[in-house]
Amino acid sequence: MKEISGKVLLMTAASKTITGESRVALPLESGGILLGYREDQHIVITDALVIKSVAATTRRYVRDDVAANVQLRTFLESRSPDDPVGYIGEWHSHPGPSQPSRTDIQAIRSTAQAAIGPVALMVCSALGEPQFCAVIATRRRFGRISAQEAEVDIIEPPQQSSLGGLPVGAVRGDGPVFISYRQSDGTSRSSSLEGLLRAAGLVVWRDRSDLRPGTTTDRLEQALTTGLSAGVLVVTPDIAASTIVKDRELPRLIQLDQDARFSLCIANEVPRADDSKKPDYAAPDRLLGLAPASTLGDKKQSNSRTVSGRLEIVRDLLMHRIEQRKEEISTSGRALTVHTQTRTEPFALDAGEADLHVRIKPPKRGKLPSRQGLVDLKSTLPLTSDAIRAAGSSTVRIAGGMHLSVAFAIGAALPETKIGHVEVVDLRGQIWTSKADGEAAGHTIATVEMSGEFKTDRAAAKVAVFVTLTENADETAFGRLLVDQSGFFKSAARISVDPVDQIDSREAASISRQIAMEIKRLSSMFGRAEIHLAFHGPYSIAVLIGRYLNTVRTVVYEWDNPENGAPRYTPVMTLDSGVTGGPITKVHL
Incomplete structure (x- = not known):
């Protein structure tokens, strides 16, 4: 057999059916039909049917085809017409630990010859701790059949949220952006996105800086229901093991995204198996237990492993924020306000009345600005400049505090050829204006x-x-x-x-x-x-x-x-x- 390519994703309900029947049948073999759907090169098994065999021995399982067809037809008739779950392969047990036999491989190859897509063979070793081995058989060009060993992952089915409805005020146009991620393999990317979003002018809620003392679930619930403007879901391979993301953060983010004033971005860190340069768009639903539904697959996803993909998220959220505020700015005729700070740690509490809050990482020591903060600003300043122009205000008012080099950079991003009038409010509240009227x-x-x-x-x-x-x-x-x-x-x-x-x-x-x-x-x-x-x-x-x-x-x-x-x-x-x-x-x- 060839090297491993696709995976078999075995949901717990199907796993329990196979394991339970395999143990009951000992010392004889048992078996049945696998039901599920295909997801790229992977096979997802949602259900398993048990097909009794009067000819089963300790070394052989013979399926009753008549009984199998009746049970399969009954199962499919109970499903809705648009349900993707259907026949996906075969399973049987071995009394002791062993790989699929030559006879097993030949049988699944024959099944694949008549199938319209890949089919799986699952073998369960029922003695002691259950073990699963799998083979995926696929009909190739010119009728050639390939059979490849497949890794088996047992996954939890989608969970229904028991969190209840969202309270009034859960979505707020000037609220922070919530970053949801798995710490084990998502911390680095989340930190990178946080730096870019803050440098662009967006306030960010991040657990490492904004999670106050107390029960974690209570603090998260408070953050998720008291005024967010957007969310970023960072999807990494390990996110499948995060109960907090799956049971707490994701259900709330999906609820929030039903409000047009909220924007949910998906940062996809999972590469496709057949093309590592592209993201696996089916991975978010699969890893977070939402498949076979395409809850997240239908939303825009950005390849956050690339700089352009991360900046795409920043641009989308910047423009979303401007869209939420543009009408009020236009109606009132007021200045677009930008608050800046380059010397102190940023927090979600920074969210206030300003339209944009430009923050960069503070220096760890000394008087010079942070290099990483400046790199983030370098990447995002053109996006911030475009967003300010899109707001349509004739005046931009800047306040806060910043290193002098950053002050020059922000001024350069608001040239007189693009922005008509700029005001700068100093620490004493005095306004330094680019207008020459009434100057001393x-x-x-x-x-x-x-x-x-x-x-x-x-x-x-x-x-x-x-x-x-x-x-x-x-x-x-x-x-x-x-x-x-x-x-x-x-x-x-x-x-x-x-x-x-x-x-x-x-x-x-x-x-x-x-x-x-x-x-x-x-x-x-x-x-x-x-x-x-x-x-x-x-x-x-x-x-x-x-x-x-x-x-x-x-x-x-x-x-x-x-x-x-x-x-x-x-x-x-x-x-x-x-x-x-x-x-x-x-x-x-």
């Missing part, structure tokens, strides 16, 4: 070229720029950058405000435009040189400057003060809004 006058921009050892070769020119908008700016770290990178830059310049005193938030539009124009001018002096930007000022201005740098390739730096070393500027990311996949094109950490 008083500050101008001064640019000073800095001395140092610079390159003379004009190819791939790079210009270092230090922007400082505060009094008593410490230029030591920027000076150290120029020394450490001697010969790397074509030129260097310092941009500051005059006079050097506190900037009024109403000057934001004027100052951000002037600084952006100076940066563009410095780049154009050396043939659209790449700008290496160190910024010392409020993040609100960084967001607004970022909006105007869409024609300049910019490497953004962060100030760092490591324990074993002097303060320095470290390159964090490259921004280039004018290319596919921008605005973040590279993470340097």
Whole structure:
């Protein structure tokens, strides 16, 4: 026989029938008919019929064909016309442990010759702990019959939910996204999806961060019934063994998905046996005990083993959230609100009035942002930008807190060519606006070229720029950058405000435009040189400057003060809004 390919999935009811009859018949052999359905290369056995044999011996079972046909007809007549369960093969017992005999193999090959699809032979060793062996026989081209050993998995049948109906308020448009998964083999993928969803602006409920002390089932029930907007079911091979997913989370998610305001996404981690690059779309129903119904098979599934598949889930849930809020935004004429944070751990409690909540993984130590958080942001920022545009609001209002490099990136994702007006609310509640109306006058921009050892070769020119908008700016770290990178830059310049005193938030539009124009001018002096930007000022201005740098390739730096070393500027990311996949094109950490 050939190597194992398909599996025989034996439901417990059929298993008990076969085992029970095999033991009753000892020391004689017994047998009967297998009923079920085919699922790709697998055979699912839902029922087993016992066919008595007066000719059975300790070494042989002879089926009574007349009795078999009567019982099979009676069984099929009791089923609905659209029930996929039908004849799927034969079973018999061996008194002791043994493999299917040559006679057994020849018999199932003969049966397959007349069948329209694969058929199974199941042999039960009834003495002691029951053991099952199986063979799948299939008619191939030109009448050739293949017979292959098949692994036997005993599975539980679908369970009816006894959880009752959903309470009022179980679905909430601004609620978190619930991630359901099996910890043994689904933790890594769930963490990856969590990072992407949070970076895109969605609030996530995840057991490792949001499951409070108390009885697990009670806390899960609370999470599943008190205001979710969406769910992601991560389907992995081991999910079949998760009673919490099968008996608690899945029934609730299916109930929630009956509400049009809820969106259920399926992250399929199970590859097809015949093509590992594609997901097994039948696996969710099979592994979670829903087959033969196609409860999950009829829903959209994403191949979450690929980056594009994971981002497909992010995009779908982003657009779902925008769809739920677009009418209210349009009717009220209000700004679309985005709340940001890059320094603290995210929780489901973050869900609030903001339309989007952009969160990335916080750094484990030090002042620099998390590399993985930036990688997540790099992947999702184009999707978030598209979702914001789709909302149709003329104004985007940003609040919260973030690293300066992230502020520039978010600004670059909301360029003036796509988004009409951006407001940034600082920690004191003041609004820094991109509108020039009613701004206070008083500050101008001064640019000073800095001395140092610079390159003379004009190819791939790079210009270092230090922007400082505060009094008593410490230029030591920027000076150290120029020394450490001697010969790397074509030129260097310092941009500051005059006079050097506190900037009024109403000057934001004027100052951000002037600084952006100076940066563009410095780049154009050396043939659209790449700008290496160190910024010392409020993040609100960084967001607004970022909006105007869409024609300049910019490497953004962060100030760092490591324990074993002097303060320095470290390159964090490259921004280039004018290319596919921008605005973040590279993470340097």
